[in-house]
Amino acid sequence: MIVRFIESIGDKAINFILSFYEIIRFTFISIVHLINPNSYNPAMRMVLVKQIYHTSVTILPFFIMLAIFFGSAIIGVVIVLATQYNLQYEIGSIIVTFVIDEFAPFFTALLISLRSATTINTEMAVMNLNKELDTLKEYKIDIINYLVLPRLISGVISSVSLSILFALIMLTSGYIFTLFYMNMDLHTYKYLILNAIMVQDVVTLLLKSIAFGFVIMIIPIYSGLKSVNKNADIPKSILSGMVKLFITIFFIEVLSLIIQSL
Amino acid sequence: MLEFKLTQENYSLVSSKIPLILSLNIVENIALIKEVHIGLSVDKAEGIAKESLEKIGLLDIALMSIDKCSDLEIFYVMFIRALMMNRGTILVESPYLILEEIINIEILDELNQDKDIIILDTFENETKYEDYRCNIIR
Numbered sequence: 001m002i003v004r005f006i007e008s009i010g011d012k013a014i015n016f017i018l019s020f021y022e023i024i025r026f027t028f029i030s031i032v033h034l035i036n037p038n039s040y041n042p043a044m045r046m047v048l049v050k051q052i053y054h055t056s057v058t059i060l061p062f063f064i065m066l067a068i069f070f071g072s073a074i075i076g077v078v079i080v081l082a083t084q085y086n087l088q089y090e091i092g093s094i095i096v097t098f099v100i101d102e103f104a105p106f107f108t109a110l111l112i113s114l115r116s117a118t119t120i121n122t123e124m125a126v127m128n129l130n131k132e133l134d135t136l137k138e139y140k141i142d143i144i145n146y147l148v149l150p151r152l153i154s155g156v157i158s159s160v161s162l163s164i165l166f167a168l169i170m171l172t173s174g175y176i177f178t179l180f181y182m183n184m185d186l187h188t189y190k191y192l193i194l195n196a197i198m199v200q201d202v203v204t205l206l207l208k209s210i211a212f213g214f215v216i217m218i219i220p221i222y223s224g225l226k227s228v229n230k231n232a233d234i235p236k237s238i239l240s241g242m243v244k245l246f247i248t249i250f251f252i253e254v255l256s257l258i259i260q261s262l
Numbered sequence: 263m264l265e266f267k268l269t270q271e272n273y274s275l276v277s278s279k280i281p282l283i284l285s286l287n288i289v290e291n292i293a294l295i296k297e298v299h300i301g302l303s304v305d306k307a308e309g310i311a312k313e314s315l316e317k318i319g320l321l322d323i324a325l326m327s328i329d330k331c332s333d334l335e336i337f338y339v340m341f342i343r344a345l346m347m348n349r350g351t352i353l354v355e356s357p358y359l360i361l362e363e364i365i366n367i368e369i370l371d372e373l374n375q376d377k378d379i380i381i382l383d384t385f386e387n388e389t390k391y392e393d394y395r396c397n398i399i400r
Contacts, residue, residue, distance in 0.1 A: 042304050043297035135280040141298050
C-alpha cells in the first residue's frame with residue numbers, strides 16, 4: 001500500500017518533469033525559429049494577420065466593455081480606499097502601480113486566455129486528429145513556422161496592445177472617480193499621473209505583457225499538438241493545456257511581484 | 263517493362279491520409295504550397311491556383327470551405343495541390359476510398375502538363391479504370 005503510494009507520487013513527479021522538459025524544449029525550438037529570417041514566408045504572414053485579427057480585433061468591443069466595467073469598479077475602490085486612509089497625495093503613484101504594473105497586463109492575460117487560448121488549443125487538437133499535420137509534413141511545410149510562429153507573435157502583439165488599451169481605459173476611469181470623490185480637475189490628475197509614471201512602470205508593463213502573450217499561445221499550441229488519437233482526447237487536451245496555462249500565468253504574476261519588491 | 267523508383271523526394275502524394283486543411287478555403291489550400299516553397303506572394307499564388315481551377319471549370323468553388331465541396335471536387339483540389347509541388351511524379355493512392363464517382367482522366371490530363379501520374383489501387387476497383395489509356399501494372 002505504502003509502496004504503491006510512493007510509486008504513484010514518483011510516477012507523477014517523473015511525468016511532471018518530462019512534461020516540463022518537453023515544453024521547455026518546444027519553447028526553445030520555437031524561439032530558434034522565431035529569430036531565423038527564413039521562417040517568415042507569405043503563408044506565415046497571412047496566418048499572422050488573420051491571427052492578430054482574431055485575437056485582438058474581434059475581441060475589442062467585449063474587451064473595452066469589460067475594461068470599462070471592471071476597470072472603473074476596481075479603480076473606484078482603490079481611490080475610495082486611498083481617500084479613507086489619507087493617501088490623496090500618493091494617489092498618482094497608487095493608480096500607476098496598480099493599473100500599469102499589475103492589473104492591466106494580468107487582466108488582459110486572463111481575457112485573452114479565455115477567449116483565444118482555448119480556441120487555439122482546440123484548433124491544434126482538431127488538426128492533429130484530422131491528420132492535417134501529416135499533410136503539412138508531407139508537403140514539407142514546417143509546422144513551427146506555419147502554425148506556431150504566427151500565433152506566438154500575434155499573442156505577444158495582442159497582449160501588449162490590449163494591456164496598453166486596458167491601462168488607458170482604467171486611467172480614464174480613474175479620472176472620473178477622482179473628479180467625483182476628490183473634486184480633482186483634469187490638469188491636476190494628468191500632472192499627478194505623468195509625474196508618477198516612471199520608465200520602470202512602462203518596462204514592467206511591456207515585459208509582463210510579452211511574457212503573458214508568449215505563454216498564452218505556446219502552452220495551448222503545445223498541448224494541442226501532443227498526440228490526440230480520438231475525439232475524446234480533445235477535451236482532455238484542452239483541460240490539460242488550460243490548467244498548465246493558468247498555473248504559468250499566476251507563476252509569472254508572483255515572480256514579477258517578487259522581482260519588483262526586491 | 264516499366265521501371266520506376268519512388269523516393270519521398272520525387273513524388274507528391276494524393277491520398278485520404280493527407281487531407282486538405284480545414285481552416286483554409288479551396289484556393290488557400292492550393293496556394294499554400296507555392297507561398298511556402300518559393301515564397302510567392304499570396305496574390306500571385308492564389309492567382310495560379312485560380313487558373314488551375316478555371317481550367318477544369320471549378321473556379322466557382324475557389325472561395326468555398328472544404329465542407330461545402332463534393333468528394334470529387336476535393337479530389338481534384340488535392341490533385342492540383344500535388345501539382346504545385348516541384349516533383350516529377352504524382353502518386354494517387356486509393357482514390358476510391360474517398361470517391362464514389364469515377365475520376366475523369368481527361369480533367370487530370372488537362373491540369374497536368376509534364377508530370378508522371380501513378381495511381382495505386384486494389385483489384386476490386388479495376389473496372390473503374392477500364393477507359394484509361396495508360397498501362398495498368400498488375
